[in-house]
């Protein structure tokens with residue numbers, strides 16, 4: 001049984017939960033972070049000295065933090081060979097896109113765009129900085145667009161860990177009130193992700209409780 005710490009409105013928790021859902025793993029999740037608090041306790045620091053979510057514990061094994069590390073653990077332990085190949089060369093094809101999506105899409109969107117559009121009071125928003133962040137993100141989304149124009153999934157012909165790292169951001173990217181560049185292959189890919197039950201359950205979640213008005 002997996003034990004997970006983290007509120008379901010956290011984008012990193014969403015990536016983890018989507019992965020857990022795709023792999024159909026049993027879990028227990030504890031709501032901590034943001035309005036639930038709980039990150040400042042000694043008990044939580046013993047799980048993760050960074051006091052961030054998510055944290056995952058698989059049975060009695062040591063707790064794992066850092067979403068990328070958690071996802072790779074789940075993929076290696078429970079994923080099939082399409083999701084996370086055993087062969088290092090094939091795995092690197094997926095890993096490079098998963099890492100790319102985490103560093104460029106997730107980190108290029110969540111704080112520079114989502115926080116500034118949703119988690120910042122309207123009178124504090126810097127429209128120029130937001131536009132600059134969107135244009136910078138778009139330079140990377142254009143790279144994803146080229147991939148997805150040529151194949152159905154980010155790293156190839158089948159759903160893999162790379163899609164978790166890209167796809168979990170797209171619900172918020174397409175939902176928030178911003179101007180978006182037309183990227184038809186990415187948009188069609190997002191539509192396909194929204195058909196997946198685990199995506200609907202764990203990613204397509206209201207973020208209204210995070211909004212600063």
Ligand SMILES: N[C@@H](CCC(=O)N[C@@H](CS)C(=O)NCC(=O)O)C(=O)O
Pocket residue numbers: 010011012013032033034035039051052053054065066067068
């Ligand atoms: N690099 C870490 C970042 C973790 C992180 O910043 N998590 C956020 C939520 S997405 C957090 O702990 N926020 C504090 C809170 O929810 O109270 C990872 O990828 O797991």
